[in-house]
Amino acid sequence: MRKDLSVQTLAVLLVPFLLILTVGGCPWFPDLGNGNQNTNTNTNTNTNTNANTSEPNQPVTPGDSGLTGKYVGSARCALCHTNVHRNWSATLHATALETLEAIGQGNNSICLPCHTVGHGEQGGFVSRALTNALAGVGCESCHGPGRDHVENIEDKTKRPPKSIAADVCGKCHTSEHHPNFEDWEESAHSGIQSSLVTQFIAGSNALTCGVCHSGDVFVARLKGETVGQDFLKNKAADDLNPITCAVCHDPHRKTGNAVEPEDGRDYQLRFAQVKFVTPTNTVAAATDPTRFNLCGQCHHARDRVWTDGSREPHPSDQINVFFGEMPMPASKPDPIVPSRPSVHLNAAEQCSTCHVFRSPFVAGRAPAVSGHTFEVNFEGCVDCHGTADIAKAKFDGLKVEIDTRVAQLLAALNAWGTAKNIEGKGALSWEYTSEGGPSAGGQNTIPDNIKKARYLYYYVVQGGGTGVHNPDYVREALVTALTLAQTAP
Structure with missing residues (x-):
């Protein structure tokens, strides 16, 4: 006989399987927040078989006699796409139905659409006994039905679509169970x-x-x-x-790049979540994304150095500030500020510790937190700072300090500019041309002290102006910059 499971029991059983980035949605808890209730009605229009009629503890002989519709199963794709299929087979997508079966929900018609291929659609998954080839999140879950393609291989118009659009993943990675898609939509990455x-x-x-x-x-x-x-x-x-799910995550394979493989999951990150480098101040190294972790693939410095006059440093140097480095011109390679790696370098997941904090869904108590807004969550600081409130207080205090130092530096630069009034630019005489400063000719009259000070100003402000990425390095940069500005000829 099937035993009834309490909400509390189900919640405990769900924790290992419904952490962040789980495969497909699993809204098994009856209150869906939209007035719908979990029933045993199968919405599949191609069969009268009720997906919830079999006893969960009774063995089922897998079969594919019902595989007659538009879906063909991932094994058919493997005939040509062998390597991709092999890699996919090792992911949690491939065993998505098993995660439901392990908690006694393998026949739950609410969960099945995201843990199988095409459940509820004509020709989609019905049961292990009839359509076992469609169990799990397979090729056709993302690329669409494949029968037209496999039966017309040479016809390019029949080839399934390939898309990295976020809504491909968002069909299932959504709701209070794993709101990755909704959170991502609120982030700057979504546009x-x-x-x-x-x-x-x-x-x-x-x-x-x-x-x-x-x-x-x-x-x-x-x-x-x-x-x-x-x-x-x-x-x-x-x-x-824009920067969608598949930009950071490889949809087809486990990569081993996440730092928590012991929880049975692989976040399929395209690049390492954590990476340690030796700080350097050459342009080649500071702008080389292969040195950095996943976030550093884009959040690294470009080739602007302090001797440039046309444009300010690109607003993307967070990883360089994190490691305590900045690109110096080859003709004047000595760093303005000595390299100093951040104390936060040893945070368990580096950037993700604060910017992608995650917590699981707990039925009746709390929705999942996916971290995919990429906003700082101070709960990620608890391991080192004790409580989120303590961490936030430290952050707020540092922000006040850094804001004050930045304001002092800006005032000193403006004072110098007002006194020199290059090309009639007044207070902006210290600025880059792109920011309203002097022309190329006028830039040549700006002394090195001011060029270094303004570079440090932008390097700090563009790299996350609160200083939290590397407090000591940022603090020293601002102290140095203020001295340079105040002593400039």
Whole structure:
């Protein structure tokens, strides 16, 4: 006989299986928050078989006699896409149905649409006995039904779509159980600046800016495709993908790049979640993404150095500040500020510790936290700082200090500018040309002290102006910059 499970028991059983980035949605708890209730009614229109009629503890002989519709199962894909299928087979997507069966929910018609292929659709998963080939999150879960393709291999119009759009994952990685998609939609990663959209579809800057602002460009380069500045030319604005799930996560394979493999999960990160490097101040090293962790693939410095006058440092140097380094010009390689790695370098997950804090769904008590807004969650600081309140108080105190130092530096720079009034720019005489400062000719009259001070100003502000990424390094940078500005000729 099937035993009734209490809500509390189910919640305990769910914890190992419904941590963040679990495969597909599993809204098994009866209160779905939308007035719907869990019933035993199967919505599959292709069969009268009720998916919830079998006893969960009785052995079922897997079979595929019901595999006659538009879905064919991932094994058919393996005939040609052998390596991709082999890698996928090792992921939790491949065993998604087993996670339900392990908690006695293998026949739950609410959970099955996201733990199998096409459940509830004509030709989709019905049961292990009839459509075992469609168990789990398979190729067709993301690429769509494959029968037309496998029966018309040479017809390119029948090939399934390949998309890195976030809503491919968002179909299942959603709701209070794992709200990755909803959280991501609130993040800056979910959009592309309108000015860049205009440039991309006009055929420019795909390689210059698109490497980190376009998911399409980022993934294409990972695949070894040739990418030029016009790579996105004439694409519809709505078809441009920002930094979507598949930019950071490899949908087809386990990578071993996450730091918590002991929980039975692999977050399938494309790059290491944690990486340690020796700080350096050369342009080549400071701008080399292969040195850095996943976030550092984009959040690293570009080639601007303090001797430049046209534009300020690119606002992306967080990982360099974290490691306590900055690019110096080859002609003047001595660092303005000595390298000093952050005390936060040893945080268990580095960037993710604070920016991707996660907690599991607890039925009737708390929704899951996915961390995919990428906003700081002070609960991630508890291991070192005791409580989230203590961590936030330290953060707030540091922010006040750094804001004060930044304001002092800005005042000193403006005072120097007002006194010199280069090209009639007044207080902005210290600024880069792009920020309203003097022309190229005027830049040549600005002394090195001011050039170094303004570089440090932007390096701190652009790298996360609170200083929390590397408090000691940022503090020393601002002290040094203020001295340079106040003693400039």
